[in-house]
Amino acid sequence: MSGSASAPVAGQVAWGTPAARWMLTATVLGSGMAFLDSTVVTVALPAIQGDLNTGLAGLQWIVNGYMVTLSALILLSGSLSDRFGRVRLFMVGVAVFALASALCTFAPTLELLVAGRVVQGVGGALLTPGSLAILQAGFREQDRARAIGAWSGLTGVAAAVGPFVGGWLVQIGDWRLIFLINLPIAVVVLLIARFRVPETRDTSDVGRLDYGGALLGVVALAGITYALIQWGAVGATPAVWTGVAVGALALAAFLFTEARSPSPMLPLGIFRSLPFSVTNGATVLIYGSLGPLLFLMVIYLQEVAGYSPVAAGAASLPITFLMLLLSARSGKLAARIGPRIQLVVGPLLLAAGFVTLSRMDGDAPYLTGVLPGVLLVALGLSTTVAPLTATVLASVPERHAGLASGVNNTFARGAQLIGVAAVPVLAGIGGSGGGGSGAGGHSTSLAEGFGTAMLILAGLCVLASLCALVLPRGRMPEASEAADRGSLPEETSAVQPLGEEQPIRFCGVTGPPLRSCPGSTAGSGAEHTGG
Known part of the structure; x- marks a missing residue:
């Protein structure tokens, strides 16, 4: 269990209690931080372009650097949280996201900013499935639907206010503030999760984890993305064709690995x-x-x-x-x-x-x-x-x-x-x-x-x-039995099922x-x- 001896017991948290409020606060703030970041960054792109003197290709990398690792790792992260502890992986994700946000805040160049966004994607992949799984495993069965509904509505608010927050921060100060605001939020989430949220894990999950598949997925997405973005920026250069080849080969290797793995991602x-x-x-x-x-x-x-x-x-x-x-x-x-x-x-x-x-x-x-x-x-x-x-x-x-x-x-x-x-x-x-409409930019x-x-x-x-x-x-449509006969492992859920209705x-x-x-x-x- 995470935290002190007085921490609540997993699976026995009742709606309306202090333990329930702590658990919701941690999961909503953690997930909301990631959801908010995904919307505020887009609003700040023109300001980033002017400050770092980049063009459309650079802006695409700021968005896609985050999406490459998030897309490729989110399936694996669900299995990791089941195996090693949902609160633990959630906290790791929040910490990684915060450290990456610090790198983005102080990044002096486009390259370091993109690197920070890539690491942010890793943190987002770790914390996103864990937040729901913590609620599912922590609350009493009769209170789970209500808790998850509250989580969804409150994180929806975070997504809704993101454009306002991002635009306001850019107008009153600097685009770097959109990353800086993650740091105090992360500290609060980590303290609550450490001392107030009970740990849970799937003790029956002992199969192999598909680290190879996850790595190949990252390489495939990164190679294809690099080729497409650079094609638009500089044309079909040898480096672009190399990216195409690397992405295609990694994708083929990923499919081959998943087809043969006993515990595929x-x-x-x-x-x-x-x-x-x-x-x-x-x-x-x-x-x-x-x-x-x-x-x-x-x-x-x-x-x-x-x-x-x-x-x-x-x-x-x-x-x-x-x-x-x-x-x-x-x-x-x-x-x-x-x-x-x-x-x-x-x-x-x-x-x-x-x-x-x-x-x-x-x-x-x-x-x-x-x-x-x-x-x-x-x-x-x-x-x-x-x-x-x-x-x-x-x-x-x-x-x-x-x-x-x-x-x-x-x-x-x-x-x-x-x-x-x-x-x-x-x-x-x-x-x-780089530059705007009068400076040879992409506008x-x-x-x-x-x-x-x-x-x-x-x-x-x-x-x-x-x-x-x-x-x-x-x-x-009804579930296909053909998709179930001997083709899927018994315990392979990326996100813990959340029950009916x-x-x-x-x-x-x-x-x-x-x-x-x-x-x-x-x-x-x-x-x-x-x-």
Whole structure:
């Protein structure tokens, strides 16, 4: 057990007690720190560009350096927390995130800032699954749904206020403050977790951990990302082709390793379920479009349209607010009529939003030039996210729900990573030089290529809608027994299952839930992480 002898007993914490409040405070502050950071950094990108004299490629690395390690390690980290202790790994993640934030705060160069972001991704991967697992294992069974619902709502607030906080800090001081604020939060979280939160672990988990698969995943994502970003910055140089080769070989080695490993991080047999594969394909397309939108729009609004950092950050807030309002209702509707209709219509609403945003110019007022497209995107996500994740979980046997949700989350983050790297290249937005529109920077090409980028994203969403046509009408898909016969290890859950009918009021914008979204049950039921 973590902390003193007076610490609460795991599995016996009751809602409303001081122990419950301490546990919620630690997990909400820790997760909220990571979720907040993921939104405030995007708002600060133009300020970072001017200070460190970098171009679009440098900004892409600031975003993607974090996503490379987060995407590749989040599955492994769930198993690590089960094996070595959920509170312990959560604390390690918080400490790593804080140290990396200190490096980002004082980084004098782009290279050191990107290095800090890479390490932040490691910390985020360690603390994100652990926060939910701590609540699941710490609270009494009858109080778990309420505790996890409170966690989800409060971390949703952190994601919502991120653009305001980031824009405000940039305007009143310096972009470095967005990283500095993590340090006091981390200290508070570590003290509470050390002395007030009971430790839990899975004593039956004695299988091998897939460190090789995790390393190959990092190399594959890093190689592919490097090639795409540098291609846009300098063209098809030998170094770019080397990155392509390294990424492709590492990906092939990863798949080979996972197919032969007795305890794989990503058991490939789970993809024998057609609905599982189809909905994960739709996840890749949808989140592969969402990542570039959030990345490009906040830069466009500041550098081309002349928005302040606060205004640019607030421009996308309708997405968060509508998801807070509508996701639970969307999940309940999918449970009643089946997910197919929503998974066809939702991506088409997203596509309509992207087409609307493609017509935006630098002089368009927010209410008529930006908000209509943002609202369509928000409606599309609110329609899609809950039934998408519920279908992922319904498509596999219940004992693999944790693995399925972890895989879906990893695919979404990886898709955002590749999307941020690839879409600017495809849209002709590039250049490695620094400066603004008058200094030979990338803002002119961004102004010209933003509309093309939005149309590319609309095309991805149309493909996602077509994927959903494969799903059966009028009901949730049933778990595929073919995906379960001898192809998956018995104990391979990346995130501990959170039980049945866990009602959650919020679904993440930057990533799908680590459990399914609101309003569903065991095969379709509810949890979140954003980040």
